[in-house]
Amino acid sequence: MTPTNSMLVLSAITRHFGQVAALQSISLEVGSGQILCLVGHSGCGKSTLLRAIAGIEALDAGSIVIDGKVVSGPGVFVEPEHRRIGFMFQDYALFPHLSVRDNIGFGLGRLSRGERQSRIDEIVERIGLHPLIDRFPHMLSGGEQQRVALARALAPQPRLLLMDEPFSNLDRVLRDKVRLETLSIIKQFGITAVVVTHDPEEALAIGDLVALMQKGRLVEAGSGSRIYDAPWTAYAARFFSRMNTIPARFNENVLETPLGRFEAHGMEGDPTVLVRPQSVKISAEGVPAIILDRMILGEIEELLLEIGGLDEPLIMRGTGRHELRPGDRVCVSVNPRDIMIFPENDDQSRSGSNINSLKPL
Numbered sequence: 001m002t003p004t005n006s007m008l009v010l011s012a013i014t015r016h017f018g019q020v021a022a023l024q025s026i027s028l029e030v031g032s033g034q035i036l037c038l039v040g041h042s043g044c045g046k047s048t049l050l051r052a053i054a055g056i057e058a059l060d061a062g063s064i065v066i067d068g069k070v071v072s073g074p075g076v077f078v079e080p081e082h083r084r085i086g087f088m089f090q091d092y093a094l095f096p097h098l099s100v101r102d103n104i105g106f107g108l109g110r111l112s113r114g115e116r117q118s119r120i121d122e123i124v125e126r127i128g129l130h131p132l133i134d135r136f137p138h139m140l141s142g143g144e145q146q147r148v149a150l151a152r153a154l155a156p157q158p159r160l161l162l163m164d165e166p167f168s169n170l171d172r173v174l175r176d177k178v179r180l181e182t183l184s185i186i187k188q189f190g191i192t193a194v195v196v197t198h199d200p201e202e203a204l205a206i207g208d209l210v211a212l213m214q215k216g217r218l219v220e221a222g223s224g225s226r227i228y229d230a231p232w233t234a235y236a237a238r239f240f241s242r243m244n245t246i247p248a249r250f251n252e253n254v255l256e257t258p259l260g261r262f263e264a265h266g267m268e269g270d271p272t273v274l275v276r277p278q279s280v281k282i283s284a285e286g287v288p289a290i291i292l293d294r295m296i297l298g299e300i301e302e303l304l305l306e307i308g309g310l311d312e313p314l315i316m317r318g319t320g321r322h323e324l325r326p327g328d329r330v331c332v333s334v335n336p337r338d339i340m341i342f343p344e345n346d347d348q349s350r351s352g353s354n355i356n357s358l359k360p361l
């Protein structure tokens with residue numbers, strides 16, 4: 001995705017804390033009105049990157065450009081309060097002694113009394129906070145506090161909204177609802193946002209651009225559908241989805257695996273081969289398997305299968321139901337299109353276009 005009108009450009013951003021390389025040459029470009037989602041396991045550098053954009057963290061190297069203006073770079077450092085950035089924290093950080101109205105108005109000190117009032121009225125109207133306006137934070141539910149925090153961050157009309165794990169304090173049911181509401185408000189305001197999360201599903205649901213980080217590096221970035229459906233790296237494939245790892249090797253234009261032999265021209269070596277549990281099907285033409293376990297996880301049925309040549313049980317998942325018991329014998333197969341191949345021992349390299357060139361033999 002190449003944004004036509006970039007609101008945020010990060011170029012080779014690097015930041016060390018002693019021996020720890022918290023950010024290693026991160027480059028990203030976010031278009032105006034887009035939502036960038038930073039995702040990765042704990043300690044991968046998401047918050048450090050968010051703080052660097054906010055100007056709370058200095059850079060060792062690289063540059064940050066917001067709306068065409070360098071805010072961090074060689075010899076340049078614009079203070080956080082002059083970056084026109086809205087920041088929303090995980091715990092919302094509402095001022096407990098201020099009403100909702102005063103919380104929202106807190107960052108509007110530079111405006112006249114009249115302007116401040118009309119800005120608060122406008123945001124209260126657009127976010128639907130009227131009934132809460134005179135309450136104090138302790139009188140609000142988690143979801144309401146989240147909306148007030150969002151209103152407070154948006155009131156000064158920032159160019160960029162930064163959100164650190166904004167939904168992690170909410171229970172699952174409320175989280176989905178608040179997330180939808182928040183997304184609709186962000187889109188309605190047309191604001192560019194950077195959202196940090198450690199939740200793969202949340203990243204895919206929210207981000208126009210999803211950036212996966214690992215140990216201070218950008219593993220890969222792309223739209224949610226690209227990064228999920230056609231990951232460039234085994235690391236991303238495994239991060240966004242449960243995966244079966246299938247031992248495999250190329251042998252004279254054939255990929256040999258315990259799930260079958262596939263025609264694979266021009267490939268060599270011992271690759272990393274991954275198959276999603278939902279890509280495994282019970283089918284008469286498949287390889288023999290023994291049922292080890294069957295679990296109903298609500299909508300999803302999960303089967304664990306023993307297959308000759310596999311060290312670990314093969315996981316199969318789907319929304320259908322199979323009346324099978326441990327010890328039953330079946331045959332399973334995988335559509336060659338659903339087999340993901342990555343170069344051997346190389347989590348960071350691209351898989352290329354080889355996935356679609358496989359044919360069953």
Ligand SMILES: Nc1ncnc2c1ncn2[C@@H]1O[C@H](COP(=O)(O)OP(=O)(O)OP(=O)(O)O)[C@@H](O)[C@H]1O
Pocket residue numbers: 017020021022040041042043044045046047048049198
């Ligand atoms: N001020 C600091 N001093 C020393 N090390 C730090 C500092 N801030 C972050 N780090 C280190 O930098 C790395 C990245 O930290 P960061 O908080 O950015 O990760 P994260 O992905 O946001 O993690 P989490 O999801 O747990 O918040 C970690 O190894 C962390 O220990």
